[in-house]
Each structure stands twice: as C-alpha cells, then as structure tokens.
Amino acid sequence: MNTALKHFRLTRFQFGRDRVIGDCQVRFDTFHGFALELTDAEGRTGLGFGHSMWEAVAPQAELEARFARAVWPDLDGRTPGALIHRIERPRGGNQRDATVGFGEALQIALWDLAAKQAGLPMADFMGGTRRRAPVYASGLDYHLSDAEFSSFFARAAELGFRAFKIKVGNPDPAWDLHRIELLRDVVGPEAGVMIDANEGWSAKEAAARLSMFHKAGHDFIWVEDPILRNDFEGLRALSAACPWTQINSGEYLDVSNRARLLMTRSTDIINVHGRVTEVMHTGWLAAELGIPVALGNTTLEIGVHAACALPEVPWMEYSFQNYDMLVETPFHIEDGFIHVPDRPGLGLTLSDAARTTWSQPDPLTAEDTPKAPPCNLLANNTAKALATA
Template identity: 35%
Template structure:
C-alpha cells in the first residue's frame, strides 16, 4: 500500500451558543473544521482533523510511502521543514496528516486505533469544558447542567479578567453540579495567557480564598519558564500548560525547571506528538491531559498512556457531516469498535453545506488583545451577569 495523494474538506461545528475566552469570542458559535483525507493505491483512505495550511509543503514527504510506517513518516515530515521550521499552522498540517496515517494503519489492520495502539480499556476519563467566555450566568448554568447530566465530575471554565466574576461563576458551576449530582466537581480555570506573573499570583490568590482549584491553565505566556515556575510555587492550584506548544523541544525547558504541574497537548497537533509528549511527561512523573477538539481523536492514544489524567470534552455534539464511533457515559468517553479513528465523513453533505463560520478573525479567541498582561483595572463585562441576577 502506497500513499497517492490527499484531498481537503471544510465543515462547520455549530456550538449552538457564543464561544470564546478572555481574548475574544465567536458570537455566531460556528467554527470551521478542516478535514484531510489521505488516499492510497489500495483504495483505503485515512481521515485527519487539523490545519490545511502547510499541507502542500509537507505532503511530498509522504507521497509514494507506505503509510504503515507512521512514526518514521512523522519524523520525515518534521525533517522536511527543518530549515523553515515546523511551528504554528505547519505543525497542525503535520498533525492532521499524522492523524490520517494512524487512521489508515488501524483500518488496514481492521482494528479501532485504541486497540491497535495496545489499549486495554476503551473508557477514557474526561472533564467538561465549553469555551464559555461570552456566556451569561444563566447560559453558563444551562450548559454545565447538560454536562452534569452526562455524569462529568470535573469542569473547566474560562476567566482571567474579573476576579469577582470568576468567583461568582466558579461557585455557580459548583452549585449546578452539586444540585444535579449531589457532589461538588473538581474545578479548573483557564486564563489563556492573559496575565503577567504578578497578576496571575494575585488573581489566583484571591480565588483560592474561597475556591479549591484543581488547576489554573496558561496563567502566563506558554514559553515563560520563569513565570510559570513562579506561579506554580506561589499558589496551591496546579499549573497546566502545553496546548499551544509545538514539538518536544518546547516542552523540555518547562519540565526541567518544574514550571508545569499538568502537561497538556493540543489534540490538533496529532497522535504521534501526544504520545511523545506523554512519554516525556512520564519521565518527570507528571500527568498529561490533552485539550479537546472536534470528535476527540486523541482519546484513542490516551488509552495507552499510563500518566493520562483526563481528556477535555468541549462539546456534546459533532461537526456537520462527521460521525464518530464514541459515546459519553458517566463522565467518560467510551470508544467503539469501528476500525481506525472511528470517524465517518459524509463528503456529499459537506460539499452541499451552506454554512459560514469564523474563528481566527479580528476580535476572536485567536487574536491576542493589545493590553493582555498589562491591565490595571478589571473588565467586568467579560462575563455578563444574567438579567435580574443577584450577587452571590
């Protein structure tokens, strides 16, 4: 079996609500989902989710190759761009192709990827998220009620600008879960790199006066070894980071300096990257937690990682035209037996789709605000209180 080419598709994930974080929001709640289909001379095809930008640059490293040699081909793609660099969107393109290669390999073996990788159990621990930055209190409560009703016992919310709003929302979510499940959840806060070092320590310190946080995510810039170390040593909560790091060389300084307590990876960067980061984290006795993405493809690899902590689930629905052989039961992701990643793509439906989406536009979550990390006053409008709501 040899790789002959690829084709790309773009579908839409309709979240059914505004989404975003401290950096910005997508008011429409509709985001693009790039799909890559890797073709072979046998007729077998592999599906990958991730970036399209950079595919034309790295695909020549795969053309004519046997897709079964996944990890060697992963290194071949990295080597293909070693002069120009593999960061950013190019790393996303490598991740999408890597995901498609693993899908192909498992399909060729007639096994779900979790089984091919050596997984003993198809059940993956997970926590609820939701990109809930722009939601009102009522909207946040409604969203987290749905997560609680699916059995989740841990939840992460967005915050970082207004400590009083963060406290109110954390207590609100805790109350929702307690009312629905009879127990308070583990709570996490994601600041999305919005603080300076001292801002982070001061803000988290205020929260910890009344909230027990399991972790705080990306309190300062992703590469700030000294800053992350300072925050980790100054607060009770664990510091989680890594979703925006691309390559082991970016993780190593953080782990060597004890700057991270929960090692994260972006699911969009692919299967091989997650496996390698998890192995590096294991060498430092650290847990690893993949950040969520459409259809949760990294869950397959999580089944074979001994230091896997929990997988982020961002939404209970799938993008248009994509089906996935998985279920959510008792706060866990349960993988099925369909060969490969378990993804089925309705290309005809996607081709005739008439939906617009956005994500990386100005004012969205992928554009860093000018005053990030340099704010002296809070912005209480980040998390609007629901009409008629009273202070806690």
Template identity: 30%
Template sequence: MKITDIQTFRVAIPLHTPFKTALRTVTVAETIVTKVTCDNGVVGWGEAPPTHVITGDSLDSIEFAINGIFKPLLMDESLANREEVFEKIHGSMVGNSSAKAAMDMALYDCIAQRADMPLYQFIGGYQDTIETDYTVSVNSPEEMARDARKYVDNGFSVLKIKVGKDLIETDIKRIEAIRKEIGSEVVIRLDANQGWKPKEAVQAIRKMEERGLNIELIEQPVKAHDFDGLKYVTDNTETAIMADESVFSSYDAKRILEMGAADLINIKLMKAGGIHQAVKIAKLADSYGVECMVGSMIETKIGITAAAHFAASQPNVTRFDFDAPLMLAGDIADGGITYKGRVIELGSQAGLGIRGMDESFLIEK
C-alpha cells in the same frame, strides 16, 4: 500499502451555543477535513481546524500545506516506512502544526486499519473508555452558574470553567456563583487562556484557595511564552498548574519539565502536529512522573476521535477534554467515537472507525 491520493474538504458546522474564552468567541466550527486513500483501498481521515489565536493557522494555510507541500511529498510513499513518513511531514515545514496533525491522524488511521487494530490499541492500548469534562464559556456569573447546573444535570461530573477575560474579582465571582449553584462535589477546573499576569494569577488563585472554592487545577494562567512567569505561579500557589499553550513540542515540554514550571501538561494534536509528536510529549512527561490532559480545539468528531484514541493509549493521560462535538449543531462523521453522556467509547473497529462524512456540511472555497 502506498498513498495514492490526498484530498481536502472545507467544512462549516454551527455551534448550538457560542463558545467564549479569554481569546475568542466561536459561533461556527470551520475546519479542513483530510482524506487519504491507499493502493489497497484503505481510506484514512484527519482534520485541522484553524485556531488563529493559538496555532496561527488559517483555512487557506492548512489547505496549502496539505495540497501544496505534503501531497507532492507523500504521493506513492509506502506506509510500511511510517517513521520516515512522519519525519518527512514534521520536517517539511516550520510551524503549520494543525495541517501536520490532519495528515498525521489520517495516516495513523490507514496504518492501524492495515494492522486490523483500533488506533488506540495500535499505539498503546491502555483503555477503551474515557470520560470527558464539559466547558462552561466565559459569561456573566449568573449565566455561567445556570450553564454549569445544566451540564451537571446532564450527567457531567467535571466542569472546565473559562476565566481570564475580565478583572480577577469578576472571575472569583464567577466561580463562587458556580459553586453555590452546583455544590462542592463536582470537580472544577479553570482555564485562563493566558489571561492573567503572573502576580495577578497568584493573587487570584490564593483568594480562591482562601475561600475554599476547591479548584482541581488552573490551566495556562499566563502568556504562552512566559515560562518564568508560569513557574512563578506554580511555585507560589497550592493549586495544580497546567501548561497548555506553552507546550507545542517535545522541546517545549522538556523545558517546562526541567524547570518545574507546571504540575501538569495539556497535549493537543493541533499544537503538537499530530499523534506521532504527541506520543513523544506524553512519554517525556511520564518519565518525569507528570500526568497529562489531552484536549482539543473546536473540532468535529473526526479530529476528536483521533485525539481520544491517542489519549486512551497512554497511561499518564488522566484527564480528557473532548466536549467539542457536543457543542455542534450537527455531526459530520459516519462512525468514530460514541458518546454516552460524559462517557466516550472508542469501539472495536480498525483505525479510527470512520466510514465517511456528511457532505451537507461541505462549503466552497
């Protein structure tokens, strides 16, 4: 099975509600969809959203990487030599992890279809159903409490709360308002998106612990590069600390794990550069007895389907953050994962199970 064509498409889908974090506000999901065609007629799909404040990628840079670098490199390559193909992609450019992820997931889609297996089975097959959390954007305490109530009423039992944008006391008021509204049974995770300094983070987390706010974990409390600061927070709080933006590669993960700088790791295909590298991070974390979450950027169901298949394939991936398609005003993918409330079913179709896309969301360059 050889690659005969690689195409890219610009896509824009409005969000039904603005998505706000300490780093950015998103109202429209812009992304690059990748389509790979093979000589036996198999078609694979991938996706790469530009997340400038995290990966540094843009729509233009993603398109250039795929069309200007990967396409000439991979045309007529046999996917029977998949390890060689993935190493070519990974070694052909420094950075550009989102573009690498789009190519990687499209090729994995093709390979799993050739094997006549759903992708999650092809790369591990641990489970075929997972449950996602739902994210509460950072707003006023009152608005966040109302949003949390709405999501719980819609059947979500785990909420991911965005914090880190304002004063620590404001963040604590947010969590107190949410807890008052939804009670103590719903699982709450916090994501500071690098918004705190190490000592501030310890102060904030200890106050939350003292007030009995029952936080499951805190995600990326400090700047991505501050591994020592991350370790300081982990060592000086009882609440579990998760590394997210600090971990792009297996080398980052190795350093975090060796230092004991975090209790958990959040793997995202857009940071890792795709499934091939993400599996390495998951296996490495597993060797240290560390559990992982798999999350995403603001992606359509194409990218989330690939991430969900990877997540379901690995036994030490125990948390899932795949609510992005539920935030969109439209669905681009024909096929892929199926949402039944918070439950995601991967299905039994070979590969990613994506048959095509809704071209009404395509935009001109």
C-alpha cells in the same frame, strides 16, 4: 497487503456554531475547517481534520492545489506506518510548517490509516490498554451570560459529567469569583472544578487571584495557562505558591518547548492537543518523568485514542462543539467517560451529510453561513427531557 498511499481527498466546511465560544482573549461563532482523506492501494482510507480559528479556510480548489504541490509528493506511494515515525530536522528558512497548514490533519489521517492497515483501534495500535478515559465538561463559556452559563453546566451535570472547566481571566477579579461560585451553585460542592485563564494574568496577579479564590473556599483540580506560556520560572513559582492545586500548561507550546517545560519541572500537568505524533512524543517524555498529561480539545474528540494509550492521562476535555454531524458515529460518552470504539483506526467515517449538506467549497459571508445543530449529547438530552416531561 499493499499499504502504499494512492489518493487524497479534501472536503471544506464552514458553518455557524450553536453558541459563541471563547475565552478572555478570543471569541468565535463560526467553524472553519476541512477533512483530509488518504486512501491506500487497497481502498482503506485514513481520516483527519484541520481547522482555522480566526479566518475562513481557503477555497477547496486552492486547498487541493496547495496539497498536491507541497504535500502529496512526499506521500505518494509511501507507507503510512513509516511516515508516522519519520523524524525531520528542518534548518534555516525551512523551519516553518512544511505541510503548509495541513500538519494536524495529516498526522491524524496517517495514524488512522496505519492503524486500519494493522486491523487495530488506534488506541491499541498506539500501545494502549484502556478502552475509556475520564472526560470533563468544558464550556468555552467566557462570552455566555450568567443564565446561559448556568443552563449549560446544569445540562452537563445531568449528563453525568463529574468535573467541569470554566473560563476566567476577566480584568475584574470579582467577575471571576462570581463565575466560580455560580458553577458551584449549579454542579454542587463535590464536583471537580478546573479554571482556565488563557494567559490572562501576570505571575504576581495570578498568585493574588488564586489566593483570593482559595480564601473564598474554592479548590481546583488545576489552574490552566494562568500566565505566559514561556514564563517557566513564573509557572514553577506559582506551583510552589499554590500547593492546594496544580498548574496545567503547555497548550500553546511546540514540541521542543513542551520538552523544556517538562524537563525544568515548570508545570504539574502538560496540556496537549491534536497532532498525534507530537502528542505521543510529549506523552512518552511526560511518562518517563511521572508528569500527568491532559488531553485538551481535539476535533471530534480524536484525542481519546492518545488518552487511552498514554499512562499519565487523568482527564480529557469535552466542550460540546457542534460538529458531530460530520461523522457517521461519534465517540460514545456516558457517565463521565469517553469510550474507544472497537472499529479499526479512529473509528470515525465522514458522513454523507458532511460531503453534501455541510460541504462548502468556497468561503461564505457571515449572512450566508448555515448554522449547524447542537452537538449530539445536548440534542439527545433535550429530546429525552421533552419525552419525559
């Protein structure tokens, strides 16, 4: 079997989201991203995704030139199975994103192709034994009105989700408490609840707010990023002060600082995202220490493979983002679980619509940016409701 890398392909995207998403720090109404495909000598293709949160992705011609110049020379003719485990230690001025913004997409595509070459679903290739993971409904809901908030989480509950995460961190504590109570009214007293402040509080303020929420009768599965990411002492103190919940942190840290967070026992749960190799490195250390891992948002939920491969993952995030149409068959979600497909690799294939309808080689103005349809789960739920009305 010839496993050598031979070709690459990039497809650029820009489309409107079906709702404004964000937290107490940021808001977004447009998806800016790209797909990376790496093909080996026998025609197998690994698929990865990258995105830009704040600005439009560079024009496709520039992306291709940049990749060909800065990344492809280190990939051409190499075997993906060797590259995914390569450890580099850049020094001095080379301590930067050596893949010039392609890092996440590259890690995903290499793991996908390596698993395909082995003929295994990626979760199995990573050493996993589970084929599904518990998934919670995340609204990215800070900028929704109360009516939109209630409607969103009511639909999520109807779809079988059993745990829900909302955004807090408003300057007014009463606003936060109101949203927590609004969620409880919608999903009921037995549902699991997480809150995410996105570093909106100081350590002292976080302790005061969490005490207020607790006295009002609200317990949480976890409190995510309550204070600054590198305030390890504050995170540790907050965990001790709130034995009735768990602190979830690490989302904004690199691998070395996630290791510090774990080794100093400054978080109860470590939060990881889409860079597969880095996720596995962090997850292995967390497993050694017995600290749970939370899989945060990953493009098209590719994190399900790591969630099923690592032994300390109690939850994975699903936030109803409307980019399902970029692949032929998204991952199946039902009754609060997300499932790993039996197909080799990620189990995802870029759709024809992604290459035609949703491909945008050049940046568009806000007025010209097309709006994508709702995610499949919401669209299918609406169609079902209309059919039974």
